[in-house]
Amino acid sequence: MTSGTDSKKKTEGENPDHATEKIDRVVIRFAGDSGDGMQLTGDRFTSVSALLGNDLATFPDFPAEIRAPAGTLAGVSAFQVHISDHDILTPGDAPNVLVAMNPAALKANIGILGKGATVIVNVDAFDERNLSKAGYETNPITDGSLGAYRVYEVPMTSVTQEVCKQAGVKPRDAERSKNFFALGLVSWLYTRPTSPTIEWIEKRFAENPKVAEANTRAYRAGYDFGETAELFESNYEVRPASFEKGEYVQVTGNTALAWGLIAASRLSGLPLFLGSYPITPASDILHELSRRKEFGVKTFQAEDEIAGVGAALGASFGGSLGVTTTSGPGLDLKSETIGLAVGLELPLVVVDVQRGGPSTGLPTKTEQADLLHAIYGRHGESPVPVVASMTPSHCFEAAIEAVRIAVKYRTPVILLSDGYLANGAEPWRLPDLESFAPIDPDFAVGGRAGSNGAQEEFSPYTRNEDTLARPWAPPGVPGLEHRIGGLEKEDGSGNVSYDPINHERMVRLRAEKVARIADDIPRVEVDDEGGDADVVVVGWGSTYGAIAAGIRRVRARGGKAAQIHLVHLNPLPRGLGEALAEYKKILVPEANLGQLSKILRAEYLVDARALTKVQGVPFRAAEIEEAILSMTEGS
């Protein structure tokens, strides 16, 4: 990542009144009340930018309350998007542009803006009432407190109402279209084409032509305002990034994850069954899968989290691909059933889209604090493989990997995503579906007869010598009738057994089965340009982008740092211990209080240092850069 809007080149734009400047990237943050439609606005801007060929990353940042009191700080909803003409990894550290629809949006976001940032305010909303609701004693626009920024005062509400009045829309209804005015204005400012958005509005609001008309008018008015108001000296162009050849879509983590599950269902030939209970920020996976019945997907909105995972496990017992999706509080509730699945040794995929905890915590904010819970959070010795996705689009692959392990090893697998990945979007080069290996369910086959012609007793807990996986024998096959349960089972026969020696054998077998998965996943990969860095940065999950961007910055300054990013958290990849031993210093950035670093210390006796942040927002590249630099300076 390069540092901001520093590579400007003045060129003549198409509009004779305004020069169009070329810039290499920009970070824009749309902020308003949760009722102002900021997520939609940001999303539209992103989609058009994707079509233009920019690289991009988004960070929707919205409150937990559906409707916090209008105009208050608690109700501020923001959408940050980073667009660029080169490959980027994060939604950007410090926004270059803030669109603030009211005083609260300004107040909540001014602190994170970059130096000299552009602030576009909806000046109509800066009345006494709104100022006091946001906790401003004086009007920041006029009291000089915004001196460090380029402030543009735009009467968004009144102009929107004016243009809508001509179409016979009442001022109150017209007011709701002001986000489209903001979108139009920013679209002009960054030379986005108008037609895709106008077409989109027509389609989206087809059933409500009045609203479509109001939104279109507001959007055009915003665009025209930029062009004619002579407020802005120039507008900007961010050229397409040079992407690898291929076909691209813009995708969020939750969508990619849902699609990954469908793909895994295809790869395995197992019908997909999702048992789930609505919970932020995981519900969109349920929504997406429930729309995809043509893929044979069955979705079940259960009465609670426990029933969601229970039904998924029941479906797995019957030979389906049983999946449940949730977030932290739901993972707590599912723990007992996951333990049952460990004992039953049946495939099951549990998706945990992490959010701030404990308890209800910060439902709409991201965190990575469920790692230890995922690996260890059950009673008894209850080993569960854990896979984590690193970027929104990687959720697709990670879902397939989780299914592969679950099916091959007859085990529950926890797939960790988080709020940032779930809602964040990025361009995704569509993979060649043929490149994914099929997943063989390898069901037990019936009809085996003993030498005397009698049915041989089916032993559901005999094991594959290599994988230690047991046979999967869904009902319906004569001769394979068997009973399984949560009580300890006798090795081989699976009959209930209270024998102490057998119990120890079974505990060790289950642990060994999961440990052996390490032979079936890629060895650790280290990104160390010159091979001579002193510091290695080890991460997992959604910190990938910030870590990689931070390391780029260090390298751009001539510094050195290596990167290891883990997708498999249990078991850890082979070679990790040796790789860590090569480095003098180990830095582990995590959105928790140091969970992976604790595991690395315990597993490998290394001095892994955690860099922790639990603010509900992702790491900034600069924070990683700083931490690496202060570590290297110390050496």
Add this chain to the structure above:
Amino acid sequence: MVETAAPNSAIPSTSRKDWSSDQEVRWCPGCGDYSILAAVQMLMPELGVRRENTVFISGIGCAARFPYYMNTYGMHSIHGRAPAIATGLSVTRPDLDVWVVTGDGDALSIGGNHLIHALRRNVKLTILMFNNQIYGLTKGQYSPTSEVAKVTKSTPFGSLDTPFNPVSLALGAEASFVARTHDMDRAHMQEVFRRAHEHDGAAFVEVYQNCNVFNDGAFEKITSRDARSSMLIPLTHGEPIRFGADLERGVVQRSDGRLETVDVSDVGVEALLVHDESRPDPGLAFALSRLSRGPYEPTPIGVFRAVDRLEYGSEMSRQVSEAQERKGVGDLNELLRSGSSWTVG
């Protein structure tokens, strides 16, 4: 997909032995569970079903050992969750007969939520709830069906909670099939179980079951051989509701809707309430469930309610097949491009 036996091959004839597993049955000697197990094992050959297509799922408790003794597919799961697990199995494998065996603690305490939702959804499940009004497996604490003031290990001064009436609860949960039977009458159990199994939807059967160790004789006043005729009110669809050794007693509905037991000679046969298990409105079935306050008053047994309602799993399958007819079987490449895609290079 699981490859199962050809559905139209002849169903082999079986005997009780074929349905019994090789596991030693380990309930306390004299436990009512034995007679329920025998009733089920002896009924199975008559149902015209395949062993391999039959699954018993249970939770935790004495009753929950049941699947181990059936030579079918089975799962002994975790406390209270059997209806949820069975729901996932039933809706994904409509070809199977899924039975849930549970107890009063399992189904009405820890698993109450799953039970009521399975019933309201009308998932094709045959749910047998053994009600012994006590916690047996944990050695004698009061249960959600124990009478008030019950002295147990956990309630030395008497229990305070009002018990559930399981039949009322099931009716309130929109169950489409609700019945009651008891462990002392194999023929009655088998008839009720047969009906429950035939029902296309969630069938709930309360089975009064004696726990001779921790709550011996809980149902003796109504189920013992001597008491039965005067204390059990058999419900027969289309028939006036009568009981007693000479059918001298009957049930009438008062003008305020209340049900009462009366001497038939006082009111005449025509005045008796005629049982109609298929009434769409569950009100009368509910009133029947309230006729007795506990197993010490004349208590109705048999099928309280059996109505047709769309079965959940079939409806789920219908939505899938309709989507496939409408859109064709899903194409993954198209799905990935369902937003707008763009090409580079």
